[in-house]
Amino acid sequence: MHRAAVVPLRIFLVVLFGILVVFETLSLPGGIAYQTAQNPNDAPLRWPLTAIAVFWVVCVQVVLVCTWKLLGMVSKDRIxxxxxxxxxxxxxxxxxxxxxxxxxxxxxxxxxxxxxxxxxxxxxxxxxxxxxxxxxxxxxxxxxxxxxxxxxxxxxx
The missing domain is CATH 1.10.287 (Helix Hairpins)
Known part of the structure; x- marks a missing residue:
């Protein structure tokens, strides 16, 4: 039963990882730049907020890669x-x-x-x-x- 869940889960992990790459490279930096441009009082926060947001995305990506590796171990009965x-x-x-x-x-x-x-x-x-x-x-x-x-x-x- 668990083997039937491994393939769809891996597909979703790849999709999620790809979405996160777009977020960390385009959406988050662009969105934060736009918000700080609209609110000049927040301009000094642009780069710290961008760094923190990208850091969190990288943390999630690390979890996804480790989950991928653990799924491989489940498939090979080496968990x-x-x-x-x-x-x-x-x-x-x-x-x-x-x-x-x-x-x-x-x-x-x-x-x-x-x-x-x-x-x-x-x-x-x-x-x-x-x-x-x-x-x-x-x-x-x-x-x-x-x-x-x-x-x-x-x-x-």
Whole structure:
């Protein structure tokens, strides 16, 4: 059953990766340039915002590449190996890096804000990404346990 999901998932990963390349090279820089041109007070934020947005897209792309590699391991029935744990570690690292930048921005916005709307949205996103990252840590622990059990079983057989 899982093999039937691998091919469509890989197709969607390629499509998503391509869309993200367009976003990081054209849409985000262009959109941020347009917004800062419309609001001259925000002009000093153009390049920091562009760098942060592109950084987040790169974090997502890292997760997509690692997911691709893990799907290959699933297809070859090699997911319960130490190599799979390394790919999961890279995913966790990318999520953690993105979360750190998001949390820093949320703190900065909270200190600057006079309206609770944006801080609340950033708080929601920060908590959501934290939950996702911690869920990945738990799933990694489960993968590690399954890997150990499989190794033990193979040693018995």
């Amino acid at each position: 319960f190996t130490r190599a799979a744990l390394r790919w999961v570690d890279v995913i966790i690292g990318a999520v953690a890096a993105g979360w750190l930048v998001l949390a820093s921005i949320a703190i900065w916005v909270v200190l600057q804000a006079d309206d609770p709307g944006m801080p609340m949205v950033l708080f929601l996103l920060t908590v959501g990404v934290a939950v996702f990252g911690l869920l990945l840590v738990v799933m990694r622990a489960l993968l590690q346990q399954a890997t150990t059990l499989r190794s033990d079983l193979e040693a018995v057989i």
